[in-house]
Amino acid sequence: MKRKREVIIGFVGVILCVILLGGFSLTITTMEEQTFAETVFPILQEDVSKDYVSESFVAVKALAVWFGVTLLIVLSLTLPATICIWRNRYPKWAAFLYLAAGATTLIGTQMLAFPLAFFFFIAGSLCLFRKITKSEGANYVSNKSRKSNIARI
Template sequence: MKRKWEVIIGIAGVMLCVIFLGGFSLTITSMEESTYQTTVFPILQEGVSKEYVSESFEAVKALAIWFGVALLIVVIFVALAILSIWRNKYPKRGAVLFIIAGLATLFGTQFIAFPIAFLFFTTAGLCLLRKIKDKEGVENVSNKNYKSDFTRI
């Protein structure tokens, strides 16, 4: 594996997405309205009357579902990107897939998770700009002694 840093940063971004987006999505979608009214609503809706609890709950639940869909899209694109850059085969394709994962993170969270998206954009930049030299090929050319080949003939 030649692109170790790209893989590490990409996996770190996915893990942060799973923790934050998946955690929010799982918590809110499994919550009942009465629990929401006593725990989350007072924090999020300070100064709003209690008659809007059900509307607020539906809006937060829709946001949680949106986060879950965005998480699924991000995981798929990052997995494809990591497979593309594995053994330094297709770094440009991997960069495009990381950019799509970053955009999905941005738009899927309505620009809330921009630090996580920044990790994907950084990884895409590394895929495009970082050049990895093949150490075996460089050593073979530099260690080859051309005079010894001609003296044997």
């Protein structure tokens, strides 16, 4: 495998998405409204009165579900991208899938997770623009001798 950089950068993006988006989604969706009112609402309450706790809870819960759906879509895009880039088979398809995962991260989190999307954009760009010579491939066999013709004489 000669595309280790792309795979590692893609995995870093996936791991951070699972930790941040999945963690937020799991924490908020399992939370009850009373716990939300005691712990999260005071942090979010800047110009909102106490009368809007239930509306805020519904909005944050909807955001958490949206983050969870975004995470599932990102995972379903990065797994095929990693398979496509494995052994440098289909780098253009992998680039498309990584860039789609980055766009999904941006749109699905309403531009909140742009640092996470940045990892996918880097991996996709490397898949497109980084060239691997044929001599570096796993199945490359040279027909030429290591010595020059002058050295053989």
